[in-house]
């Protein structure tokens with residue numbers, strides 16, 4: 001029980017960095033000493049921006065000499081490989097920790113149980129499993145990237161009570177309220193990248209940044225599915241590249257002169273195969289993003305792109321913001337050609353939150 005509670009502390013330390021550490025997982029670690037009065041946290045560490053340094057050496061450094069004989073709680077198996085930093089198992093051994101409690105094994109083929117084996121050989125007690133379910137959620141992006149070669153994909157939908165979204169080509173109907181909007185911006189900050197379609201860019205001119213001044217000011221990579229490279233140079237996305245990177249996924253046959261123009265604005269253009277229906281091959285698109293280091297992808301797109309992700313079975317999680325009012329005939333189906341209830345056959349709805357008048361179903 002106590003191991004579960006202290007792992008919960010490590011998980012919350014790590015989770016704050018979601019969206020910041022790609023291509024690495026956002027690991028959390030705490031060094032704890034048992035005292036007659038109960039456990040005392042001596043040091044906390046989390047994976048740094050961009051993935052290094054790792055969490056464990058930072059928690060150990062904070063604990064200093066007191067780490068000797070203490071327990072390390074860490075949300076992922078400590079690494080055993082020489083990457084850009086020395087292996088975390090080395091700093092654990094050097095600090096003289098007596099016990100390591102890890103939530104889950106790291107499926108990265110360079111680690112995959114070797115971290116635990118090295119620690120046990122060094123006479124350190126190793127326990128695996130407390131907080132495993134939570135850790136699998138927190139590290140879903142990393143786990144999917146190293147085992148399946150694609151990011152964890154979250155589909156965000158803002159719908160009316162009758163499951164509709166605003167009419168394309170019009171100014172977007174402001175469906176959900178201010179509170180829900182704040183929550184969407186917070187969510188964006190926890191993803192490595194946010195993806196939309198060129199149809200949404202042309203209709204709504206979104207920025208796709210996280211804008212919560214004074215609270216959270218960190219934006220994911222913005223990604224546009226733009227088969228024919230129609231992105232306007234005057235779009236809000238193109239004009240905000242200094243704030244957050246912009247990657248454009250285009251078809252192999254999109255005009256080279258458009259690519260030159262868009263690259264000239266500071267965006268990156270990546271080419272993806274077309275599917276038979278004409279849209280981009282999403283399996284290839286997400287593989288490409290994983291190769292570029294993206295572990296957590298949020299899809300915030302119109303009905304066509306949203307439905308394409310669902311149909312390609314690439315949606316791992318859906319966050320649906322549902323407003324109390326109905327749009328009726330003024331609305332489009334949130335997933336083109338698919339009833340919204342179809343999502344349930346792909347996902348299990350686990351959680352409902354209220355945001356002002358709106359309801360969020362996860």
Ligand code: AOF
Nearest residue numbers: 024027047054055078079083084088108
């Ligand atoms: C840890 N602690 O905080 C993280 C780990 O490229 P490198 O050398 O930084 O290694 C990346 C791999 O290390 C990554 O794929 C994952 O397996 C692990 N991440 N490991 O011990 C950490 N972020």
Ligand code: ZN
Nearest residue numbers: 054078079088
């Ligand atoms: Zn490490």
